[in-house]
Amino acid sequence: MTDQTLWQSIAGTLRAEIAGGVRGTGDRLPTEAQLSARFGVNRHTVRRALAALAEEGLVHARRGAGVFVAPARAEYPIGARVRFRQSMEAAGRVPGKRILASESRPASEGEARVLRLSPGETVHVTDGIALADGAPMALFHAVYPLGRLPGLPKALAEHGSVTRALMACGVPDYVRVSTRISAVLASPVEAGHLKVAPGAPxxxxxxxxxxxxxxxxxxxxxxxxxxxxxxxxxHS
Amino acid sequence: MTDQTLWQSIAGTLRAEIAGGVRGTGDRLPTEAQLSARFGVNRHTVRRALAALAEEGLVHARRGAGVFVAPARAEYPIGARVRFRQSMEAAGRVPGKRILASESRPASEGEARVLRLSPGETVHVTDGIALADGAPMALFHAVYPLGRLPGLPKALAEHGSVTRALMACGVPDYVRVSTRISAVLASPVEAGHLKVAPGAPxxxxxxxxxxxxxxxxxxxxxxxxxxxxxxxxxHS
Incomplete structure (x- = not known):
């Protein structure tokens, strides 16, 4: 095997042990020395395999304490209808939400263009944290065309769920038009809200x-x- | 305006200037002192706005030199048919590819499951860098079921394009079944290949x-x- 195949094969074995439940959330992996002995490879190769698993988020290294199995990532389906609460519930998790700020103000140029508003029309904006089982999963910044959704601020406060609030405002159904996904680093403030390290992905x-x-x-x-x-x- | 609205509004103005082409790729933004004076706010607020733009990848800070407008992100459509070369060409960019490694070997357990192979069947694996206009856009690790695609290694070497290589192996069309997207940090090796900083998102x-x-x-x-x-x- 090439060096690359070797560490990938070791990563694959450990990945399978985690996926199969042999190693559960919070379990400490064997030390580098133990893994070297088990797989008959040098520590550099073990380290490369562990680094790959860490990048995938399957394990976390804690300085001085070892390498631990990370909680499995929640899966959030992005499709024709995107519903955070329903998706988390379907995955057996308890959805939650904490509002950080909300206000009504004139739409910016970009917001007006995307929401197809006239310049200066009012939008309602909410900032908050989406939770699953109490853990922060995401920071959201949502912009609503207030003229089309009279009563939205009150409905959002009453219902918690966006889907139900929109329903209360005469929108019985809504569909996803477009999604653009990029990767960024958490700023210190975002990291604080999300309970991740500053600079986390x-x-x-x-x-x-x-x-x-x-x-x-x-x-x-x-x-x-x-x-x-x-x-x-x-995509099916 | 609250402090938060203030920096967001400044970020929004600068974002619009970048999107509108008032500030082009590589342009240096005014200094913090100049922006403070222009918007009538303190430097802390300017810094927060610039940090937000940097997180979005719209600007880059270069130590001691200032803050510069970053090249626009390429957009890569993920849908029923995902084709890197065609997408980059459609966006007016020149696609390219550099192969780092390739080999044929037995499938791992996970690979066999996903590709619906019997344990131990052979897969062909290629690792490489996908380029646009010569800049590295992505590192790929692709695993192909060799038994279903006889002649693939040769076809890949001959054609460069995966779509054409698959065509040469009797697969005139292919569709995306599923995609799972997560965010990770670049390891030093990955960062080297992608020409980004280690720890970049x-x-x-x-x-x-x-x-x-x-x-x-x-x-x-x-x-x-x-x-x-x-x-x-x-999603339409």
């Missing part, structure tokens, strides 16, 4: 939701904690 | 392609340089 999603007739009802910027959640796309 | 895509009849032909792990490329999903 985030998935930034810029998305537009509209009524089935194509009238935009939400422009959302969401920063997902890369180590806790993965976006899944089903 | 990467989009990790784990994807399966199959024939229109559903027979898997490729399992791909792709690490995109987060600062150079964004994935776009069209």
């Amino acid at each position: 985030l998935l930034l999603s810029e998305a537009v939701n509209a009524t089935p007739e194509g009238v935009p009802v939400e422009l959302g910027f969401t920063r997902f904690a890369g180590e806790r959640i993965a976006l899944t796309l089903d | 990467l989009l990790l895509s784990e994807a399966v392609n199959a024939t229109p009849e559903g027979v898997p032909v490729e399992l791909g792990f792709t690490r995109f340089a987060g600062e150079r490329i964004a994935l776009t999903l069209d």
